[in-house]
Each structure stands twice: as structure tokens, then as C-alpha cells.
Amino acid sequence: MKIAVVAAAVAVLAGIGLSPEIAGATSPKKEAKAERSASPLSSVLLQQRQARGAYLARAGNCIGCHTAQGGRAYAGGRKLSTPFGTFVTSNITPDKATGIGDWDEDDFWKALHEGKSRDGRLLYPAFPYTEYTKITREDSDAIFAHLQALEPVVQQNPPSQVASRYDFQPLLTLWRAAYFKPGVYQADPTKSTEWNRGAYLVQGLGHCSACHAERNPLRGMISRKGDDKLGGGQIMGSNWYAPSLTSSLEASTAGWPVEEIVQLLTTGISPRATTSGPMAEVVSQSLQHLTKEDARAMAIYLKSLPETQSHQQVNPPAQTEQVQAWLRYGARIYKEHCQDCHGDSGQGAPGIYPPLAGNRSVTLTPPTNVIRSVLNGGYPPSTAGNPRPYGMPPFAQVLRDGEVALVLSYIRNAWGNRASLVTTAQVDKSREGITER
């Protein structure tokens, strides 16, 4: 349907030429801006605003994308690979030549709220303005004040490499017409203040749907019910699957105590689940810094999300003799390599080594994440609440692909777990596909 809209829009544009957006027409600066600069904030107020901005920037995890591995904070240079090309994040420190030192609050607002650069260029949605548009002007100004107070870093990042067939601004106009609706978060008066705060954080600043949304081939988000685009999806350019936050087969928290959701978000580990990969990074850089109130608000909102149908197909194997032989072999590998930590009946040590019995991230299909966990291992994030986590050894160095497939097939079909078998080819693909974090 959306494709039809796009096609129609192409036809229209072809007829009438460029839209004002593409022509780079910028609206005249608002008078409000002149007022703001005429009455500079007192230094106390400014400091307060910067401190608030620092907190909000954490909640929005700006640093996550705008910092290269091992690089200077906020100086950009991190590469995000997507099907549309490799985007290189920008330097958002206040350096005038290479950062955003020349920007003002209006420019910043325009980027966050409208997805447009200072020069009027349309931004690619690798920058999550589809979510950031929900941020209030007040919060945007505070984040900007914080960024402007950083030490300027002179760092010229290489340009993004957008695939030539997408490197065409009118295409973005079309994409935006179909998938982008600017607008600050509007509170739902039938819900509590706390719930609304959570919704604001999840939908806006936290931009959870940047990963947890289901997307069509044009990377438009698919919304199945209301405004909650959290139905799960493959994370662009990485070999991770961000599970649905609205399906009880995946990562819905509807049945969890609120305290455990808060615990998972802020410490990276809970009795039922452990964060890994990109989510561990989000906990480490962003969520662990949330105030108790904000973390609780997010948890309450997440818990309230209505159940949507999962695209999971629970497809357990038929119990043929061959399958049983495979599973027996898998059980032997389990006993040798996994049982010490995860227990003889997959019970684990909740809060330390995750239980595997009934663990939804183990039974997810596609089994991308669980294959990665076995191959690469990893530590949950070090956080204030869990500073010295226990970790999972990498087994890529120890087990062959076929053995990983067998042991996972066993784990996915033991102790009440029911899921499809894992094939050697799937494991092999995961080994090769690991190019991004």
C-alpha cells in the first residue's frame, strides 16, 4: 500500500518539479530566536539547562552513535552500515569548522524535529528523527545547551557513502511523505503522568523503535496497532534481531513485575533475561544513567503495551529417529560445555547465568541472537547495579559449526522449550555475517 503511495508521489513530482523542501527553501528565522539571544540566560539558569541537557542526551544515547569505537566522545565517525550505504555519524561537539559550533537552537531543533540539516538538506533517517521528532522544544534546547558546553573536538569525519541509487534528495522527500510525520509527543489524557512520561521516553528520546520496529523493504516502519512500532525486526546492517516488545513469544514484558523490567533496563541483567549485543550497549551508555522515576516510567509503559501477534512461527521438529539422534548428540555437547553454568535442566543461576529453560531469546526464530551468543560469548554490561558481571565464553574457538547447531537444537527443544532446529548453514552464515557490532 505504502509502495503505491510512493509510486503516486513519484508521478506527481515528475510532473510538478521540485518541492519547496528540496529547493532548500528555509523558513525565516523566528522572532522568538532574536528574543532568546537578546536576553541571555543567567549563568545559573544556563548551568541548570546544561545539566538537564546532559541527562537528556544520555537518555537519548546521542553518544552511542556519535562516537567512534575508542574515539572522542560526541566527535562522530562511527560507521553505520545499512542497505542504503554506510553512514558516518557527524561531529556534534561545538567545534566551528568540523562540529556544530556554528549552529543555534533553531538549527538543532530543525534537525531533531524535522530531520533537516542546517543548510536545508534532508537528513537520512539513519539519524532517528522519526522518533526524535517527539522530543519537546524545551528538551531539544537543553540538549543543545549541553552539546555546546562540551569541549570542541576538531575532527573531520569522512563523508557517508550512500549507494548511488539512493543518493538523491527527492527520494527522501518521497520516503518522508510516506513514513515521517513530524510532531511532538502528545500526552494521552486517559493515562497516568508516569505512563505518559514512559511513552515519551520510549517513543521519542529513547528511540527504541529504531531497532525494535518491524520494517518493510523501504525501511518504513510497520505499525500494526496504534502508535507502538515495537514489533521486532532485524537490526539494520547488523546480524542481530531486536525482538518484539509487544509479543509474549518474544520480549514483551506484560507478564513481568515492574521491578524486574527496571532491573533489566538499568543493570543489564534480571532473573529472566540478560542484555547482550546492541542492547547491552544501550544499557551501558544510556539506560543505566536514568533516574529511578524515568526507568520506572519506561517500565510501566513497556509493560502496558498491548499484545500483538508475533511473526514467530513455532516450528518444532517432527520427532523422527534422526531428529532424536541429533538431539541426543546435542545433549552430550550441552553436558560437556554448558551444564556447569546453565544447569542440568536449563535452570541457570538467575541474575548470574541466565536460565535457558523457557528463555524466549533462546527459542526466537530466526535464531540469530542465540547463535551469536554461543559463537562470540560476551559479558553483560558493567553497570552500577552489576559492576562485575559473569560472562559467557566464546565458543567459536571451541566448537565446530555443526556442534553449535546440534547443541542449540537441543537447548531449543529441551525442558519444555519448543522451537525449530538450528542448521549448520545458519551457524556458518552467522560466523561470516559478523561484520558489525
Added chain:
Amino acid sequence: MRQFISLLFIAAALSGVSGVMAAASDGIAASRAAPVTVPDTMAERVKPCTVCHGQADRVGRDAYYPRIAGKPEGYLFNQLRDFRDGRRYYRPMTLLLANVSDEYLREMAAYFSGLRQPYPPPEQVISSPTEIRQAQKLIQQGDAARNIPACIECHGKQLMGTAPFIPGLLGLPRIYIAAQFGAWKNGGVMRGQASNCMSDIARQLTIKETNVVAAWLAAQPVPENADPVDVLPPEMAQRCGSIVQRSADR
């Protein structure tokens, strides 16, 4: 008893009569067995490391896993941090350490540094007297003409390192040392993404020289009191500033 119950579970799962417990249930709901008892020790916490880094150096499927026990704490911390931040490149280490804090890395480094494990016997390497002389000269005197310092200046008179940042050179396999020279020389992949004193030195050495040095070092027995010394000559501390200073900005 527990095993009997788990056997029942497995039997049920395999025969296909289970599955009523629904994949949707959460971990704690589904398991009835008592949680695994986990020792609150560093040894338990570094299991992800020791799956590869065992008692001795060993050759694994994709790489060479050196022993890390007993190496200087600061050296180990630097390596861990460099792996995590992409300055020393080996993807499995980067993935493993992605979200581990500096504090925790330091604790891991201290743990491994404090481990005392027996060193392997010296390798039986056949070198000609000329090769031995060449190696000894580089190790004991360096080559001033090419601005190559003696190995002992930084790595200690006994070649067992200088705490806390410079590793020892004895008790290491010949191929490991040779490979490190290659990595320093070429930069980029495993070491020396940013040029430093060791990459400068390695580039001055010929392949023949690095080979004889590696062979000589591997053939030496590790001395009885094998602890690293703890003072680096000021001149070398300056020259190797990028190794020493970066470590100091803790």
C-alpha cells in the same frame, strides 16, 4: 534426584509430549530445579577468558592464544582496553569485552597478573654460533647506529619485564615472538595502530634479525625468581611515552 527429574524432562521433550509449558513462559517459570551454585570468585568471572587462555600458550582453531598468567598488570590492562576500544585488533576479544568497564578490566588484569603458573621448558632451537652472537648483541646492546635500543633496557636485565607496563620476553614460544614482531612492523592489524616505540624498533629490524632474536629468546630457561623489575630508565620511559603515559591516564 535432580538428575532423575532432568532426565524425565529430557525424555519428555524428546518424545514430543512436552511443549505444554509454552515457549512464551519465562525462564524462572519453566525451571523447577534449584539454581546452579556460582562461586563468587574472579576465577569464575574470567571463565570467558580461560576457555582459550589456559595454563600454557596454545594454538587454537583461528589464532594463537598466549598464556596471560603472570604478565605485568598494567600491560594486561592496556591490552584489554586496546582490544575493547579497537586499538589492538582481534574481533573475538573486541566482542567479548564490548561493554566491560575500565574498573572491571583492571580487576581482570590484576587477577591474571597475580596467577603463578609454571613456565614451559625452553624450546629446542638450533641456531648457528653467528646467529646466537647476532641475537645476543641486539638483546644486550642494541644497535645505536640504527637507533635500536637493547631489549634489556625496557624488558629488564633478566628479560622478565618491567612492572607495570612492559612484558617479559622469556617463556614465550618462538612463533609467538616472531608473529608479534611482524605485527609491530606492519601495524594496523594486531598491534601498533598508532605508531609507538615498539613499531619503530620492529621496522628497523630485518626479518632475519627478528627471527634470530625470537629463536634465542625462546631457547632460554626462565630464571628462578622470575618477577619483573620495577624501574624503567627515564630515557626509555620518554621514548615509549605512548605505552607508559596512556596507561598512566587512569
